[in-house]
Amino acid sequence: MFGKILIANRGEIACRVIRTARKLGVRTVAVYSDADARALHVEMADEAVHIGPSPVGDSYLRGDRIIAAALATGAEAIHPGYGFLSENPDFVDQVTAAGLIFIGPSAASIRAMGLKDAAKRLMEKAGVPVVPGYHGEAQEIVLLATKAREIGYPVLIKARAGGGGKGMRRVDHPDDFSEALSGARREAKAAFGDDRVLVEKYVDKPRHIEVQVFGDNFGNVVHLFERDCSAQRRHQKVIEEAPAPGMTPALRKAMTEAALKAAKAISYSGAGTIEFIVDGSEALKADRFWFMEMNTRLQVEHPVTEMVTGVDLVEWQLRVAAGEKLPKAQNEIALAGHAFEARIYAEDAAKGFLPATGTLYHLKFPDTPPEDAAMRIETGVRSGDAISPFYDPMIAKLVVHARDRTTALGALRKALARTEVAGSTVNTAFLAALAADADFAAGDIDTGLIGRHQDALVAVPAPSDEAIAAAALAATDASTAGPAADPWCSLAGYAHFHTLARRTRLRYGEENILARVSARPDGRFQVALEAPHDALNAHDLRSMPRSARWPGHVTVFEGAVGYTFTVPDPLAKADEAAAASDSLRAPMPGLVKLVRAAAGDAVIKGQPLLILEAMKMEHTIAAPHDGVIAEIAAEGAQVSDGTVLVRFEDARG
Numbered sequence: 085m086f087g088k089i090l091i092a093n094r095g096e097i098a099c100r101v102i103r104t105a106r107k108l109g110v111r112t113v114a115v116y117s118d119a120d121a122r123a124l125h126v127e128m129a130d131e132a133v134h135i136g137p138s139p140v141g142d143s144y145l146r147g148d149r150i151i152a153a154a155l156a157t158g159a160e161a162i163h164p165g166y167g168f169l170s171e172n173p174d175f176v177d178q179v180t181a182a183g184l185i186f187i188g189p190s191a192a193s194i195r196a197m198g199l200k201d202a203a204k205r206l207m208e209k210a211g212v213p214v215v216p217g218y219h220g221e222a223q224e225i226v227l228l229a230t231k232a233r234e235i236g237y238p239v240l241i242k243a244r245a246g247g248g249g250k251g252m253r254r255v256d257h258p259d260d261f262s263e264a265l266s267g268a269r270r271e272a273k274a275a276f277g278d279d280r281v282l283v284e285k286y287v288d289k290p291r292h293i294e295v296q297v298f299g300d301n302f303g304n305v306v307h308l309f310e311r312d313c314s315a316q317r318r319h320q321k322v323i324e325e326a327p328a329p330g331m332t333p334a335l336r337k338a339m340t341e342a343a344l345k346a347a348k349a350i351s352y353s354g355a356g357t358i359e360f361i362v363d364g365s366e367a368l369k370a371d372r373f374w375f376m377e378m379n380t381r382l383q384v385e386h387p388v389t390e391m392v393t394g395v396d397l398v399e400w401q402l403r404v405a406a407g408e409k410l411p412k413a414q415n416e417i418a419l420a421g422h423a424f425e426a427r428i429y430a431e432d433a434a435k436g437f438l439p440a441t442g443t444l445y446h447l448k449f450p451d452t453p454p455e456d457a458a459m460r461i462e463t464g465v466r467s468g469d470a471i472s473p474f475y476d477p478m479i480a481k482l483v484v485h486a487r488d489r490t491t492a493l494g495a496l497r498k499a500l501a502r503t504e505v506a507g508s509t510v511n512t513a514f515l516a517a518l519a520a521d522a523d524f525a526a527g528d529i530d531t532g533l534i535g536r537h538q539d540a541l542v543a544v545p546a547p548s549d550e551a552i553a554a555a556a557l558a559a560t561d562a563s564t565a566g567p568a569a570d571p572w573c574s575l576a577g578y579a580h581f582h583t584l585a586r587r588t589r590l591r592y593g594e595e596n597i598l599a600r601v602s603a604r605p606d607g608r609f610q611v612a613l614e615a616p617h618d619a620l621n622a623h624d625l626r627s628m629p630r631s632a633r634w635p636g637h638v639t640v641f642e643g644a645v646g647y648t649f650t651v652p653d654p655l656a657k658a659d660e661a662a663a664a665s666d667s668l669r670a671p672m673p674g675l676v677k678l679v680r681a682a683a684g685d686a687v688i689k690g691q692p693l694l695i696l697e698a699m700k701m702e703h704t705i706a707a708p709h710d711g712v713i714a715e716i717a718a719e720g721a722q723v724s725d726g727t728v729l730v731r732f733e734d735a736r737g
């Protein structure tokens with residue numbers, strides 16, 4: 085085994101790798117950018133090396149600096165995590181040339197699977213079923229459109245260098261082909277520097293089922309069963325599980341055999357995943373699955389496999405890279421129970437899942453697993469850390485395991501309801517709604533489920549009067565006491581019938597709330613809310629919803645929903661003035677990619693006005709109401725969070 089390894093990554097996956105390294109007695113070196121100087125992975129590692137400024141191109145993608153850091157600290161091997169340099173064969177070559185070991189497959193394996201078109205051609209030869217489609221070199225629009233017609237609509241345009249669901253467009257009708265192609269190419273160019281595409285048949289009622297494989301340097305390859313990642317939005321995984329609901333012995337046998345064939349075709353060593361698309365329009369059938377791509381790395385959702393097999397996949401990665409044989413033979417690997425993973429992201433589900441940023445002033449996960457379940461929280465942040473615009477906005481992965489799917493899903497719902505995040509918009513309520521969705525609970529899933537149920541899944545219920553009262557109470561507490569202090573102890577001295585009352589003003593969205601909070605001598609308190617809310621009677625402090633106070637705000641938690649109230653500073657009028665002006669602001673830093681309206685245009689509600697590229701994804705900014713545009717951002721403009729993108733002419737003036 086290695087004495088010391090360097091982890092060329094950040095966030096939860098860096099922390100995850102460090103944990104297993106420590107278990108094996110392997111010392112660890114972290115690398116970090118400016119933004120991550122005080123990050124959790126830096127704190128956890130035995131040593132840490134600064135590798136550059138915050139943008140990934142200047143730090144986590146700087147292979148040269150990472151290799152230099154490994155050499156300077158005496159690390160023998162580099163673990164790439166996922167993302168960043170994990171699937172970059174040139175980096176693997178450089179690591180090897182420096183006399184270090186890359187904890188992962190060979191550069192040749194990565195190259196063979198790196199481009200989806202070439203990988204599909206290779207798999208076809210190896211006898212693995214591939215999605216019908218065009219995966220040739222020629223890229224003329226006319227040719228691609230002809231191929232699309234031959235394949236038959238609906239088709240899927242995919243960036244051949246794609247990953248993370250980027251550079252992908254479903255097209256239902258030939259008329260939309262050329263615009264979809266331009267969009268996919270633009271996104272692919274920006275994300276991967278390669279705008280070549282393939283065109284595939286869009287599989288009906290598609291289910292994403294993938295097989296975990298593992299190889300060593302002695303020619304042994306095993307599989308660790310499947311994961312179902314059909315719960316997706318915009319082709320990105322949301323909740324993953326193992327095993328796949330409704331899986332039949334015949335399909336499992338066919339899929340795992342195909343996966344082993346794929347891995348053996350490239351003499352695969354290390355952890356890898358063969359992703360398949362499965363036709364779920366009827367019951368799962370052994371001849372209705374096709375190879376989509378291979379991810380030649382550890383996968384984000386690997387913990388669900390670890391939960392159902394009891395295998396530590398990172399431990400296997402280290403052992404195999406250190407020259408050991410696979411710790412288990414195929415017949416020693418068994419499935420037990422059911423596991424789910426929910427990805428908790430800083431994003432605004434109600435606003436088209438726009439990535440969010442912010443400081444996680446309050447971050448609390450369940451202290452203990454829900455009843456009858458095991459739980460793992462994989463995170464790279466702690467209370468007070470920031471979600472910056474530089475990196476993936478994932479906050480944590482909540483992983484549960486129980487004896488069967490129903491119990492595990494119940495545990496997931498409970499764990500989400502006991503998770504508290506304040507300071508940034510998060511998707512916990514959306515995840516909880518999905519975990520409670522009737523079709524999802526029945527295992528009737530496909531990649532379109534979230535889209536079909538989107539309105540219900542992203543709907544945020546209005547806060548209850550109890551939640552508003554709790555917010556008012558927490559706001560009154562304002563700057564005087566920490567969360568542990570009970571402000572009412574000091575007020576309990578007022579043993580009069582007419583008690584001390586404090587007036588508090590709050591804002592929830594557009595709504596202004598006026599509350600009168602009074603303490604009572606018996607240690608209870610009363611919150612009276614102005615109409616339209618009812619006056620509330622005395623509430624027992626202990627029964628009030630949980631809340632967190634953070635600068636300028638209060639967040640109240642009811643189940644997995646966090647209601648965030650603004651506590652206006654009476655001295656600051658600026659934010660109100662800004663709210664009153666009729667304009668659309670950039671929800672996050674980004675690049676104005678395409679402008680589709682001009683000053684003077686009359687536009688209607690919902691009409692796309694411009695495309696903002698942020699976090700490597702394109703987001704369409706649409707008109708919030710009918711109106712006439714007074715000003716609109718210029719194409720190519722780099723905008724920061726809050727920059728006015730579109731100003732409307734004042735309808736009132």
Ligand code: ADP
Pocket residue numbers: 166167168247248249320321379382383384385475476477699700
């Ligand atoms: P996996 O295939 O391992 O489940 P995903 O498909 O979600 O992971 O993502 C594929 C890769 O893209 C991962 O390596 C992940 O790090 C990266 N990725 C995912 N989302 C983003 C994002 N918003 N920005 C940058 N990279 C991302």
Ligand code: ADP
Pocket residue numbers: 215240242246247248249250252284285286287288290292316319320359361376377531
């Ligand atoms: P990425 O590298 O971005 O992960 P994939 O090829 O793995 O790209 O596809 C991402 C997702 O897009 C899949 O998980 C699936 O939901 C959807 N998808 C891909 N190919 C097809 C297809 N042919 N038909 C239907 N859905 C597909």
Ligand code: MG
Pocket residue numbers: 248359377
């Ligand atoms: Mg994929």
